[in-house]
Amino acid sequence: MSGVSRPTVALGLAAVALSLVTLVGLPTPLQAAAAIAVLILLPGQALTRLTPVTDPTLGALLVLVLGLGALTAVSTAMFYLAVWSWQACVVTMGVTTVLACVARGRKEVAS
Template identity: 80%
Template sequence: MNFRELSRPTLALGVAAVVLSLVTLVGLPTPLQTLAAIGVLILLPGQALARLIPTTDAALGVLLVLGLGLATLTAVSTAMFYLTVWSWQACVVAMAVITVLACLARARQEVAS
């Protein structure tokens, strides 16, 4: 895959997921920690996954970001509890990985199109 062919939003999304996950794991003062955590746990994965659904309706896009972000985090957290490996740090890492994987899938779409 040629990285020059990637769109900037895809690249920015993947990089933001990595950076924000590290920042969230290191820890920030409370209001910033809240924003970073919500970003890396819900909004960034939601946005990355919603971009795999080629909707032209902006309102549906916003709904999918929220819906898919929350649903994915729920699925990951629940699975970790059933496997008795849960920690919020593990969830942060898992959601960052999901975001990056979704960005890679999107990048393949962009390269192919």
Template identity: 85%
Template sequence: MSGVSRPTVALGLAAVALSLVTLVGLPTPLQAVAATAVLVLLPGQALARLTPVTDLALGTLLVLALGLASLTAVSTAMFYLAVWSWQACVVTMGVITVLACMVRARQEVAMARARQEAPC
């Protein structure tokens, strides 16, 4: 796992863990927090990390925008395909987060290799 940052790994693991916890069931207030994280914040963060944005305010806005946009696209597609369920939506958003983390990890590994191969 050389070259992959801890935030990338933590984000992917959090998506898997919170998706499972949301599906298993929690007391209502905790389930609402976990569902919000899985459905909006984690996918938004994972997708925002694929962009070169460094400004904190713009990055925060981008996390929310990308999270809500991906949730809207997934929910709308599921609705029109007549396969909508909140459980499937949670799993799909978790998968999107993990896939975005895998793409980010690949970018990080490529950047680490480029640094190693660069002449001094």
């Protein structure tokens, strides 16, 4: 039995920190980098880590496609429910990342 790995903890903390920073606002290039990370890359990475993929090339592609796919699904659902705002999307994707990290952490503890 072992504890939660550092990458899982770092991913979850990064999602929380970057979500807050993106919501507060940064100068344009930094805001773009932070928003892309919190909306696409971090959720993509957290969801990919839930899969047992070992091939790094397929893993890298999954980070992108899961991040984009999840954000598309979240944004579209919010528009249909008439509750969309980009801030709500940032919060939802941040929460998704944290939840995926919690799920991964539980697997790591159990293994």
